[in-house]
Amino acid sequence: MxxxxxxxxxxxxxxxxxxxxxxxxxxxxxxxxxxxxxxxxxxxxxxxAGKSELALAAIRRTAEQMRAAAEASFGAPGEGAYARIRGYLLRERDVLRGCPVGRLTMDPEVIADPELRQPVEETLDWLRGRLAGIVAEGRDSGEFAAGLDPRQTAATIVATVQGGYVLARASGTTEPFDHAVRGLLALLAAHTSDER
Known part of the structure; x- marks a missing residue:
């Protein structure tokens, strides 16, 4: 293989x-x-040393690759915040397979083991922080409305993506994922100063 x-x-x-x-x-x-x-x-x-050590190496690798894919989808810092978030939300994904890091959160053995859980938790924290920073840049530049909370918006983006995976897997079609991310983009566009 x-x-x-x-x-x-x-x-x-x-x-x-x-x-x-x-x-x-x-x-x-x-x-x-x-x-x-x-x-x-x-x-x-x-x-x-054993399965646990190998699983930790595999989980760390999965987390690193998720971070790299997300970072690549954010585009260049010179682009607008909405465009960077849009790039993340609409990037190519194997939606029906789900998120490899998100799926680890549903594994009771991974979540029960602090060492195995750590890279999962750190990656999701990093993603929320990275998105919050982009939203803050957009708000500070006047692209987004002043009242848009960066941390809450970032949490909503991550929850929408993860929930979209679950809905798509449950239905056997990517349509629920697509509707979720496009609906979120429409809501974000309503908080921009530009017409989108």
Whole structure:
């Protein structure tokens, strides 16, 4: 499944990422990781102390990739705040598969373990903070209405995206996600000083 050019630790991490997304922590057995990675038990335990350490590396990688994808979608700082938020909301996503970080919040074993939960919590905090900063820039420049609260708006954006994933998965179609993000953009546009 993975390139022979990938190192064994990389194959193990990527296999664990996939399995966590597909099966959750409990369903991700060391044997399944080894089979998917094409690695033996000795090789796995040579590089990682156990399933928990490997899962933590996989969750950190997932969090890093989510941050990078979000940051890339925000566009250049010179663009308007509305355009940057629009870029984030309308970026290409595998909507029916869901958010890999958001799905980890629904995994009881991940949430119960402070070490595994930490990168999930930090990533969602970072995303809300990053969006709040963009909303604040828009408000301070006069693009958004003065009464628009950056933190509340950022929380609404993240909740809309995460909720949109849930609604789309429940219905088996991307339509609820699309309606949610476009509805949010319409509400944000009503708080801008420009016609959108």
């Amino acid at each position: 993975y390139s022979v050019l990938m190192s064994t630790p990389e194959r193990l991490i990527e296999s664990t990422r996939d399995l966590l997304w597909e099966r959750g922590y409990v369903g991700t057995s060391p044997k399944a990781i080894q089979q998917r990675a094409g690695a033996g038990q000795g090789s796995m335990y040579h590089h990682f």
